[in-house]
Amino acid sequence: MMKDSSMIVPTLEDMYGARERIAPHVHVTPVLTSSYLDDLTGAQLFFKCENFQKAAAFKVRGACNAVFGLSDDDAAKGVATHSSGNHALSLSYAAGRRGIPCHVVMPRTAPQAKKDAVIGYGGSITECEPSTSSREATFEKVQAETGADFVHPYNDPRVIAGQATCSAELMEQVDRLDAVIAPIGGGGMISGTCLTLSNLAPDVQIYAAEPEQADDAARSFRAGHIIADDAPQTVADGLKVPLKDLTWHFVSNHVTDILTASEQEIIDAMRLIWLRMKIVMEPSSAVPLACILKNPDLFRDKRVGVIVTGGNVDLGKLPWMEG
């Protein structure tokens, strides 16, 4: 990893290292296509299905890279994190595979399916209020009590190097991509995508997709510095967290643009994917298609990789059934 005055920026070598380290613990996920959605958008869409990943989320890549990179002594003290959901259960999964403790701070409003999954993988949960400030305060207390290694959900070079393996796979699975689009919350997946593509395929455009109601990354991108919101509200519950210095480094240097979609556009896109592709994916994963449908001229006639980030959704409470 490249040493910086204030932070460690992961390199392509770190991505290759991660790929080897995590291979026994994660799936090479399939890429699905839909002739219906291609007709609808005028683009060729290649859906990289991380909803079929272990723990049903790409975040297991970064979590496994962090957990399996620890020395035995450090590992023995366990790992800890705060997360709106998928990182929590991914880290629990990774810790479970290594047989070490995992302490998770989660907002009490997180989907029950995600809480159940964390516990199912052997993690232990401390609940906080659904705001960034409450989350960070609660976490500090937990970490002080346990001495566990903090694996940040995205602002961690080990995590970004792990997420970067996803687009490395995608490039091997699909020839001649013109663009890749992924959801952006804290920016871990987008940063990993930037890490891989800026080195291996610098001509591929990188779009980030964000809910209008949690558009702090889009506003940061236009302002030229990080803007953080406390507790934004969106159906895309994985995308409420703000950028941090390390993800800002990648976003500000390598992202082509950040697009946004409304709550209704996200829900409509989610339902369309379920209906037409017959896959279960969470609201956050629908934001890219919502943005493609909203900006057809940007994507027409292009070969576009679409990262389907996860499949952890409360089946008893689907967004098109509310209200």
Add this chain to the structure above:
Amino acid sequence: MMKDSSMIVPTLEDMYGARERIAPHVHVTPVLTSSYLDDLTGAQLFFKCENFQKAAAFKVRGACNAVFGLSDDDAAKGVATHSSGNHALSLSYAAGRRGIPCHVVMPRTAPQAKKDAVIGYGGSITECEPSTSSREATFEKVQAETGADFVHPYNDPRVIAGQATCSAELMEQVDRLDAVIAPIGGGGMISGTCLTLSNLAPDVQIYAAEPEQADDAARSFRAGHIIADDAPQTVADGLKVPLKDLTWHFVSNHVTDILTASEQEIIDAMRLIWLRMKIVMEPSSAVPLACILKNPDLFRDKRVGVIVTGGNVDLGKLPWMEG
């Protein structure tokens, strides 16, 4: 096809012919596995995902074989059928690909998603009451008016030869299967499975899975002759129709056993597959897993092909959300 005094029984050659004929119009569907469900059942399950098929149903195989096997003169008059759903939209899809009319008689209670899909593919619908008798009476009228070629949803040698291509693919995708299990309604998929496996892999056990509340095939199997119910009620809406002479031929000669599951067991299995495999499939497709979970001793330590027959479900009305 082998000529019989009363019916034409499709042969392995017909299956090979179908495979070539339909190849441009259908997908080779993927086979998915789940380590969670393997642990839960003690078996190795290989899910043949016909929910990812064109028209989201295996029935497009038989429908395409019938439609694309017609002479140009016969094709010009169009095709007609009655169906509880997936055959209707599959035949509409096939007719649309060939550019010929498709007339469909459907129960008025069929899921709205299936009606919408028929119309979306260019088929025209005449509604009937949700009973076998009303369906057949209404259909006679439609056929007399149009002169279209009748493609029965299952009791048709062209249809069975088409469905038989599914297990031919499965055998190429998975080595050394011990058993295959598929839902049974009218028996088209099971008959196709029997046709292929009895010829190419006669040691593979063939299980049919049926709702307890529509268990006419299981009762027929034990009685040694066809027993038909009029209008049984089950959440597995694709499985309400009775066996006919041609499917009875295959079922009575080649099926190992017919297992049944309750409504709650079917709904629980469906939810489990959505939750763990992240795929959208319809209630009928959950009956095999429900039967495996209910009869663990039959399947333990076996390599089992599980036919996921379709993915057409009303996303606004999922069975675990009712009541």
